[in-house]
Amino acid sequence: MPRALLISALLALLDIVAGARGATAQPKAPPDFSMPKAQGSPGSVIFSHQRHRAKVPACATCHAKDFKMKRGASGPITLEAKQQGKFCGACHNGKAAFAIHQCDSCHKDNPVASATPGWARGAVRP
Helix, strand or coil: CCHHHHHHHHHHHHHHHHHHHHHHCCCCCCCCEEECCCCCCCCCEEECHHHHHCCCCCCHHHHCCCCCCCCCCCCCCCHHHHHCCCHHHHCCCCCCCCCCCCHHHCCCCCHHHHHCCCHHHCCCCC
16 A cells, blocks of 8 residues: 555544544533522522533533523523423433422522421422
């Protein structure tokens, strides 16, 4: 095989490998942020993209469906919407991930949610 052809083939192979690596790399996860406490909510939530990326294959899994890319543009994230399988409820249904009625799994800053028996299992808020 002529040397020039061999070098061209190797360079082409390197381009393919480099392109494949770039195609599978996910962008760096945004930093954690606090979701403000809504009316009737047991407390604010710190959302971590990094923790979710471990189980969610791609950004579009959530952002092409319920969540807009711009923070705050998705509309109100209510318990009712989550119970209908929207927003967090799309995965937090007790099958794909812990159920949304396990309030203290996300609302960690609320002493009522943490100290009230039954609260984390979906009991009516006191």
